[in-house]
Amino acid sequence: MKAAPRLPAAARAIVDGDRRVLARTISAVENGDPSADPVVRSLYARSGRAPVVGLTGPLGVGKSSLVNALVGRLRALGQTVGVTGVDPSSPFTGGSVLGDRIRLERRADDTGVFFRSMASRGAAGGVAEATREVSRLLDAAGFDAILVETVGSGQVDVAIRDIASTSIVVVVPHLGDEVQTLKAGLFEIADIFCVNKVDLPGADLAKRDLAEMVTLGGRTSGWAPPVIGTSTVEPSGIEELWNDVIAHEKFLDASGERTQGERKRLSSEIVGLARDRVGRELTRRLERDPSLRRILDDVVARRIDPRTAADRLVTGSRRAR
Amino acid sequence: MAKARAPKNPPIRVLIAKPGLDGHDRGAKVVARALRDAGMEVIYAGLRQTPEEIVRAALEEDVDIIGLSILSGAHMALFPRVLALLKEHKAGNIPVFAGGIIPDEDARRLRKAGIRAIFGPGTSLEEIVTTARSLARRTA
Numbered sequence: 122m123k124a125a126p127r128l129p130a131a132a133r134a135i136v137d138g139d140r141r142v143l144a145r146t147i148s149a150v151e152n153g154d155p156s157a158d159p160v161v162r163s164l165y166a167r168s169g170r171a172p173v174v175g176l177t178g179p180l181g182v183g184k185s186s187l188v189n190a191l192v193g194r195l196r197a198l199g200q201t202v203g204v205t206g207v208d209p210s211s212p213f214t215g216g217s218v219l220g221d222r223i224r225l226e227r228r229a230d231d232t233g234v235f236f237r238s239m240a241s242r243g244a245a246g247g248v249a250e251a252t253r254e255v256s257r258l259l260d261a262a263g264f265d266a267i268l269v270e271t272v273g274s275g276q277v278d279v280a281i282r283d284i285a286s287t288s289i290v291v292v293v294p295h296l297g298d299e300v301q302t303l304k305a306g307l308f309e310i311a312d313i314f315c316v317n318k319v320d321l322p323g324a325d326l327a328k329r330d331l332a333e334m335v336t337l338g339g340r341t342s343g344w345a346p347p348v349i350g351t352s353t354v355e356p357s358g359i360e361e362l363w364n365d366v367i368a369h370e371k372f373l374d375a376s377g378e379r380t381q382g383e384r385k386r387l388s389s390e391i392v393g394l395a396r397d398r399v400g401r402e403l404t405r406r407l408e409r410d411p412s413l414r415r416i417l418d419d420v421v422a423r424r425i426d427p428r429t430a431a432d433r434l435v436t437g438s439r440r441a442r
Numbered sequence: 443m444a445k446a447r448a449p450k451n452p453p454i455r456v457l458i459a460k461p462g463l464d465g466h467d468r469g470a471k472v473v474a475r476a477l478r479d480a481g482m483e484v485i486y487a488g489l490r491q492t493p494e495e496i497v498r499a500a501l502e503e504d505v506d507i508i509g510l511s512i513l514s515g516a517h518m519a520l521f522p523r524v525l526a527l528l529k530e531h532k533a534g535n536i537p538v539f540a541g542g543i544i545p546d547e548d549a550r551r552l553r554k555a556g557i558r559a560i561f562g563p564g565t566s567l568e569e570i571v572t573t574a575r576s577l578a579r580r581t582a
Contacts, residue, residue, distance in 0.1 A: 145504055
């Protein structure tokens with residue numbers, strides 16, 4: 122094994138608990154600022170320790186309130202928590218109102234909790250592009266558990282699956298009949314189902330529909346997602362919810378699924394990063410090189426088709442006809 | 443998620459909070475919405491925040507600017523406390539602006555104490571947005 126390289130100063134500060142540097146580094150990661158690059162690289166080795174728990178589900182089901190309840194539970198257990206909550210950016214102005222923080226109740230001097238709001242900044246899938254690296258930074262900063270709250274998700278917003286070790290899908294009563302539970306997408310990624318606002322009428326039916334769907338199986342793993350009823354008004358089910366997170370994390374270790382899943386996720390992350398880089402390089406070439414620009418002219422003029430143009434771009438054969 | 447990298451000018455991050463015991467958040471919400479529509483990322487911290495909570499949020503969220511809204515009359519106690527805490531955390535460079543019911547004499551003293559802009563009733567949203575943007579850009 123290679124000797125651990127010396128950490129850059131900012132990375133050292135993050136590991137040593139400097140929350141200001143952590144906050145600034147998160148901004149740099151979000152902004153694609155190159156100054157974050159060495160920090161992110163050097164801290165990777167220190168991630169992968171804390172469970173990363175994703176909370177996802179439609180808007181208004183109570184994700185932020187559940188995050189607050191779980192933070193309370195974890196603090197009661199003496200654990201520290203890093204939280205990031207994602208809200209949507211406007212497709213028109215790029216602006217955003219980040220309101221996940223509003224539910225957070227904690228003592229202002231409690232350094233065991235760090236909360237960061239993120240705007241989705243145009244990313245699809247329910248999280249921001251930077252969310253994965255931000256949750257790794259929180260992990261490297263030494264928090265015992267990481268919570269990630271997605272934007273209010275639709276049926277295809279499943280990107281949390283690539284970030285979280287345990288995904289909680291949160292619903293409320295009367296979201297739809299049992300046919301909804303048959304549909305692909307969001308409901309497939311749940312490691313735990315949470316029926317929040319369980320004090321409302323219809324909660325039993327919602328729980329039963331989900332439990333029935335779980336018994337239909339279809340998952341390849343040996344884990345059957347439990348269905349938990351919770352309320353944050355008169356708190357109930359929160360301990361049980363966290364216990365199930367722990368149970369799932371233990372299952373991941375015992376079954377070998379953690380390693381398997383990580384390999385799969387990291388492989389797609391690496392390919393994605395490489396693809397981004399190659400894509401940027403191609404874009405740069407296309408923008409700068411006048412002969413490559415001619416390819417574009419040819420396509421616009423219908424002299425060649427876009428697929429042929431792409432062939433030429435990739436092979437770099439500029440004038441070959 | 444092969445998305446385009448963030449733009450060269452990252453969005454301004456602004457914290458909007460209501461310090462103290464004051465349940466009137468209509469104005470703060472309208473301002474939050476206006477700043478959003480101006481392309482900013484607005485962290486809405488909401489009601490009944492202590493100065494300690496506000497400063498903590500500003501640091502964790504790494505904001506460029508802080509907006510405080512108050513209608514309770516406690517501004518002379520709460521605003522200077524926020525400014526002092528920011529300085530204490532070596533974050534005195536984060537500009538703070540304020541809005542609400544603040545008598546002229548108090549406003550003068552608060553400006554002297556370091557509140558960068560104070561918006562009374564009837565201020566246009568455009569003026570708030572323009573001022574917030576220029577304050578944030580100057581420190582960025």
